[in-house]
Amino acid sequence: MTLTDLRYLVALARERHFGHAAERCNVSQPTLSVAIKKLEEELAVTLFERSAADVKITDIGARIVAQAEKVLLEAGQIKELATAGRDPLSGPLKVGVIYTIGPYLLPHLIPRVHEAAPSMPLLIQENYTARLAESLKRGDLDVIVVALPFEEPGIVTQAVYDEPFRVLMPAGHAWEKEDAIAASSLAEAPLLLLGAGNCFRDQVLEVCPMCRSGEGLQRTLEGSSLETIRHMVATGAGITVLPSSAADPLPNGNALLSVRPFVAPEPFRRVALAWRVTYPRSGAIDVIRSAILSSPLAGVRAVSR
Amino acid sequence: MTLTDLRYLVALARERHFGHAAERCNVSQPTLSVAIKKLEEELAVTLFERSAADVKITDIGARIVAQAEKVLLEAGQIKELATAGRDPLSGPLKVGVIYTIGPYLLPHLIPRVHEAAPSMPLLIQENYTARLAESLKRGDLDVIVVALPFEEPGIVTQAVYDEPFRVLMPAGHAWEKEDAIAASSLAEAPLLLLGAGNCFRDQVLEVCPMCRSGEGLQRTLEGSSLETIRHMVATGAGITVLPSSAADPLPNGNALLSVRPFVAPEPFRRVALAWRVTYPRSGAIDVIRSAILSSPLAGVRAVSR
DNA sequence: CAATGGTGATAGAGATTAACTATACAACGC
């Protein structure tokens, strides 16, 4: 029993004439005749009464035809589903973002994506890089926004933008008179750091090797976010390093904080998109990339493909 | 897209492993692999993400699999319908009976059929032979009970029983003293006849050729039934001829009527079943025949096959 | 870093199935 057989069956039930039904199915009369006979044998049921005058459907035949129509209808739905799902910009996209990007990127990203792909709702999750990578590989996420380096088997990454680091200090801090801060001097200040797991923490420590070795005055704040650290800096608890997208928008309306760049060469992080090599909706990822690049993130420089 | 393809699809969605899914479908891995690929091409949609680690279903793939399961379920229903409908004694049987048999046969027939085939309800229609034949050929009826001769192209008949004719007269009628009535004497009495269209009318007239030529005292009662004629006879309106199944049960409790047989050779009618040659539920017809033969119809003689 | 094992894709051969054309067969109507 194939879907073709069922189509023949339904056609014959409608036409009540082998020849006409065959014509409607674009096959020869013997083809349809044989198919119906085969179907009757397979089901061990007489579906039609053939006579010279005409073709009559049996009671059981009518019931089976009705069911066959239901099957064909449902089968047709598959094609419709496929057609609807063919657009990579249709259907939800599961996006992961690291904690140190999400709060600054998402407010810009969401409206832009919604405009570019109205029928692609975003399901967003913030987490550590390692957790995001796990979810991505498992298929719980479709694309993640992370900082490089990021290497995983089966995962491709595409750099999107570079983002310089800034020093954030309380207003009135001694360094406020400097135009730019040397990375080496970070070890001299009480540096507030994110907890382990945040890649940004590691990147900051890389900027200041002495801090990593524990020789500085840095303090690790487990369970904190850049925002909570910023508030702590505002109260004079220490200084910190922020990515420009988090730091630059601040001072305008915030009298308690001062932001300074690093002296060249400025340390920076490279933010990238990552997805499974096998992920088929590349169009959706393009939309995300474009939306990120058109977002007004302070201080960032696009990375050409 | 075939039902087999859909089975492969569903299996793969369940197993998430081409080899295992193929095994479950009793095919080789390449077979399933190729089938899935073909399906994806036909639908122009990626259903699965293949990677070395595992097989992930895409969102659209999951939706299509759900639909495929629905299709397979409905298709399975066809087989169940066929299994259920394979029994010729299941499902309603559309029976037609001529007016001059129905009232005497059906009360006996129905309980017997119900006992022999409890899941075969009877849909019964009484009508003239010609009308029944038309309905039978059209497929509105499955089997009819008529009197022979009955010849129709595409219709087979099977004689069931012979039924002698009787003369019915009012109690106290002059012929009451006779043991048997000669057919030729019918022309001498006011004979009440059914309207045209009733085959029994013609058969009675055949018994009495003089009546046919209009030389007797007979009166045709259009729109009547044997029962109404019987009541008329009881009031003394005339005499009539009845089949034994209608006549013989009467006199016992009916002081107003007398019944007499004809002199040998008794005229009789041969009652038969008729159905389309193509009708597949011959088992159902056998049941009807048996039920008729086991019915206690007065005076009838079974006709051997 | 090379070897290994597991997994899906591909190639080519063989068998099955489905389709066609031609024709037989059956039933009715003239």
Place this chain on the structure above:
DNA sequence: GCGTTGTATAGTTAATCTCTATCACCATTG
């Protein structure tokens, strides 16, 4: 009877399905 109409059957061709064997890929492991 004989032609017409309509379905079934035969035989052939073509498409398709399925198989075995093998490749290619990747991730793990010694």
